[in-house]
Amino acid sequence: MIKVLVAGFMGSMGQKTVQMVNENDDFELVGAYNPGIDVAHMQGMGLSNNVKLFSSLDDIETDADVWVDFTIPSAVFGNVKFAIEHGIHPVVGTSGMTTDQVNQLQDLAAQKHVGGIIAPNFGLSAVLLMKFAKEAAKYMPDVEIIEMHHDDKLDAPSGTAMSTAQMISEVRGDKPAPKSEESLKGVRGGDYHGIKIHAVRLPGYVAHEQVLFGGKGEALTIRQDSFDRGSFMNGVKLAIPAAAKATDLIFGLENIL
Numbered sequence: 001m002i003k004v005l006v007a008g009f010m011g012s013m014g015q016k017t018v019q020m021v022n023e024n025d026d027f028e029l030v031g032a033y034n035p036g037i038d039v040a041h042m043q044g045m046g047l048s049n050n051v052k053l054f055s056s057l058d059d060i061e062t063d064a065d066v067w068v069d070f071t072i073p074s075a076v077f078g079n080v081k082f083a084i085e086h087g088i089h090p091v092v093g094t095s096g097m098t099t100d101q102v103n104q105l106q107d108l109a110a111q112k113h114v115g116g117i118i119a120p121n122f123g124l125s126a127v128l129l130m131k132f133a134k135e136a137a138k139y140m141p142d143v144e145i146i147e148m149h150h151d152d153k154l155d156a157p158s159g160t161a162m163s164t165a166q167m168i169s170e171v172r173g174d175k176p177a178p179k180s181e182e183s184l185k186g187v188r189g190g191d192y193h194g195i196k197i198h199a200v201r202l203p204g205y206v207a208h209e210q211v212l213f214g215g216k217g218e219a220l221t222i223r224q225d226s227f228d229r230g231s232f233m234n235g236v237k238l239a240i241p242a243a244a245k246a247t248d249l250i251f252g253l254e255n256i257l
């Protein structure tokens with residue numbers, strides 16, 4: 001039985017994780033963390049009496065094996081550092097960490113021998129999109145990314161779009177995007193090593209991405225859609241046991257599939 005603590009359990013993904021953990025005989029929910037919670041009013045949040053509740057990082061005392069983090073970009077680094085330092089294997093879905101922060105956590109995990117996984121996206125369709133985009137970029141290096149998310153998303157670009165750009169960049173290297181004078185600032189999007197990234201935020205959307213490749217007289221578009229946050233849970237379910245036995249901090253769900 002793997003003991004799990006969910007950080008950000010009051011959020012959309014945190015609640016899906018609580019439900020998934022409760023429904024899985026191999027996992028036991030032992031802790032739940034969310035700042036600002038009123039411990040007396042937690043009924044209906046999927047928590048049994050055995051679950052220890054925490055509203056502050058400093059108060060956390062737990063025998064959890066795995067720390068699932070679906071929180072906010074400004075908190076995730078500190079949370080994961082805390083987990084590793086306390087011997088808890090992190091499963092990280094929260095977006096917004098810099099490459100430098102990821103590297104720092106990987107070093108810490110190696111030093112403490114506490115492995116885990118950081119996945120920019122736990123959805124199979126997004127993992128496949130990134131894989132296919134990387135392959136396509138070998139042959140069609142002219143590419144732009146459009147990511148589309150719900151309007152509550154705090155960060156831009158999405159972790160998935162950044163990861164897609166990094167994977168493409170690995171195979172095609174730097175290639176400046178075509179120059180154009182912007183008469184409206186920012187209209188050509190963000191630039192990652194010459195790959196333009198455009199972030200759309202609209203109500204009604206969940207999480208979607210298109211990778212557009214252009215060639216002479218032809219184009220290729222790869223698209224994935226996450227219509228329901230439940231779609232991320234198969235990936236989280238796989239990541240929990242993988243993290244529990246990992247000896248390093250793995251980046252990307254594709255590396256445990």
Ligand SMILES: NC(=O)C1=CN([C@@H]2O[C@H](COP(=O)(O)OP(=O)(O)OC[C@H]3O[C@@H](n4cnc5c(N)ncnc54)[C@H](OP(=O)(O)O)[C@@H]3O)[C@@H](O)[C@H]2O)C=CC1
Nearest residue numbers: 008010011012013014070071075093094095119120121122
């Ligand atoms: N990798 C993946 O496959 C996926 C990743 N994500 C990412 O996961 C993250 C969470 O997404 P989502 O659930 O939709 O967001 P929500 O805003 O619904 O949930 C975030 C939760 O974290 C809580 N929180 C705020 N500060 C802290 C803190 N310091 N420590 C712990 N918890 C905190 C929030 O509490 P309060 O509301 O009180 O501030 C809230 O309950 C985002 O970064 C998102 O991009 C989302 C979907 C899939």
Ligand SMILES: O=C(O)C1=N[C@H](C(=O)O)C[C@H](O)C1
Nearest residue numbers: 095120121153158159160207
């Ligand atoms: O905020 C979200 O919703 C999502 N965030 C992740 C990201 O930033 O890529 C994963 C997925 O796109 C959903």
